[in-house]
Amino acid sequence: MKNLKYLISLIIGHLTVFKHIFKKPVTLEYPEKKIELNDKFRGEHAFDVEKCTACGTCQRVCPSFGTIEIEKEKDENGKFYPKNYSIDLNKCIFCGNCVQYCPFGAIKMTQNYELADEKKSTLKLEINTLKRNYFDNIIDK
Amino acid sequence: MDYLYFLYLELLHKWNLPDYIAMVTFPIIPFCFVAAALIVVVIFLVLAERKILAFFTQRKGPNRVGPWGLFQTIADAIKLLCKENITPEGTDKFLFTLAPLLAFIPVLVVWGIIPFCNEFDIISFSINSLLFVVIAAIPILGILLAGYASNNKYSLIGSVRSVAQAISYELPLIFVLLSIVVLASSMNLKQIVLAQSSIYPFCGYFVFPAFLGFVVFFACGIAELNRCPFDLPEAESELVSGYNTEYSGMKFAFFFLAEYAMMFIMCAFIATLFLGGFLSPLGFYVGEKLIPNEFLANLSVYFEQAFWVFVKTFFLIFCMIWVRATLPRLKSHQLTAFAWKVLLPLSLLNLLIVCLIKAVL
Structure with a gap:
């Protein structure tokens, strides 16, 4: 009786495996085809300088210490603006806290995830790179 | 011929x-x-x-x-x-070189036994189905030598397992072959194929009277080939890759070639015994009816027969891959218990059924 149970489940198992032949393969040929990303995907950062007041909230909420560096300065109207702003991707964990807590919505995240590079220094995103990311990925879309 | x-x-x-x-x-x-x-x-x-x-x-x-x-x-x-042919230190050099050849050459010989068409059975004499069983067991010796000569515990365990498996599974295999011999009243493979021809297409195939035997033979065939779920001799997770761990380059290629060639031949052998070999399952040959030239029509029949052997063989290979994709590996004691407690009684029962059918008809 027990053996009969095994036999039945054996046959059911084979049929289940056979069904997979007609399903679409889940493999993605990566460099040629890319995965479809969610809108909320957390990739490389983008930064809008005009909205930023250099308040330092992003720096404070960042769980990875020393990732965001801000150098703030006053302009002629007495408003603060970031003279230098950098995000170090070596330390960043892509949690998205800086995006969520920014009171002015100055930081956004793009869908760019291909960040591998030969040098560590290029992974430290300076203000110009972040600005370019903003124009290329956020405004253009 | x-x-x-x-x-x-x-x-x-x-x-x-x-x-x-x-x-x-x-x-x-x-x-x-x-x-x-x-x-x-x-x-x-x-x-x-x-x-x-x-x-x-x-x-x-x-x-x-x-x-x-x-x-x-x-x-x-x-x-x-x-690739470079590496012979590791401490190996028995002569046996280390001999083992892949012993695994490969019998496969070439066995390949000649299968009747691919009416005229093309190269090694043809009255008991050549027995020769298949005998020669198909020689690669096991090659595997044993490979494990012994490698000076590696994983290889040795793998090869010893392979031999234990072969001893367990050869017996039901031969009993099933015996039932086919009873049905066909011949031990020549071509005669066995011809005995399966009938008036109605594919009704005379021996898979119907000896279905139990077919299942047993298929399971034993998988075990003989050391394939999943009976792939204990080369269990990757336990034994690196079993008896061929130390082999590289051409010698490894020989083992690889022997393994896959043996898989094809075993499937061709099952197709010959149970699924009517080179007989057309349609009941007639397409070339014979379509081609007006008599010489060409006769010639095309040979190719069509070879085609049917290949179709049946690839169907069985597909089933083997299907089994591999589904079932997990057995444990060592389950393997031998399955052979002695399940397959051997089933093969004897199959022999009994076949003898009764033969007596009644």
Whole structure:
């Protein structure tokens, strides 16, 4: 009786495996085809300088210490603006806290995830790179 | 074979060559055919296995080399040919070299036993089905030697397991073969195939009276080939890769080739015994009806018969890959228990049923 149970489940198992032949393969040929990303995907950062007041909230909420560096300065109207702003991707964990807590919505995240590079220094995103990311990925879309 | 020999003799007479050249060279020709076919079949069998296994697990399989990954195995073969032949320290050098040859050469011999068409059974004598069982067991010796000569505990455990498995599974295999011999009243494979012909298409195949035997033979065949779920001798997670752990380059290629060629031959053998071998399952040959020229029609029948052997064989290979994709590996004691407690009684029962059927009809 027990053996009969095994036999039945054996046959059911084979049929289940056979069904997979007609399903679409889940493999993605990566460099040629890319995965479809969610809108909320957390990739490389983008930064809008005009909205930023250099308040330092992003720096404070960042769980990875020393990732965001801000150098703030006053302009002629007495408003603060970031003279230098950098995000170090070596330390960043892509949690998205800086995006969520920014009171002015100055930081956004793009869908760019291909960040591998030969040098560590290029992974430290300076203000110009972040600005370019903003124009290329956020405004253009 | 006589008819083809006659044709060959006429061809040589045209070129003014003496008869004894025909006598010497004629038996070599089929073996050249067979050896070439073996390489081609194995190359595409490996690809087919990887592809079908990929489909079973919702993957794509090899798709980089050539269109649809068709040249993947050829690239692999070239890689193996170019690789260095490493003989590790402390090995028995003579046996280490002998083992892959012992595994490979019997496969070439066994390949000649299968009747691919009415005229093309090269090693043909009255008990050649027995010869299959005998020679197909020789690669096990090669595996044992490989494990012994490698000076590696994983290889040794793998090869010892392989021998234990072979001893357990040879017995039900032979009992099932015996039931087929009872049904066909002959031990010649061509006669066994011809005994399966009937008025109605595919009704005379021995898979119907000996269905139990077919299942047992299939399971034993998988065990003989050391394939999943009976792949204990090369269990990757336990034994690195079993008896061929220390092998590389051409010697490894020989083992690989022998394994896949044996898989094809075992399936061809099952197809010959149970699924009517070269007989057309349609009940007639298409070429015989369509081609008006009588000579060409007769010739096309041979090719059609070979085609049907290949179709049936590949169907069985597909089933083997299907089993591999589904079942997990057995434990060592389950393996032997399954052979002695389940398969052996079933094969005896099958023999009894077949004898009763033969007595009644």
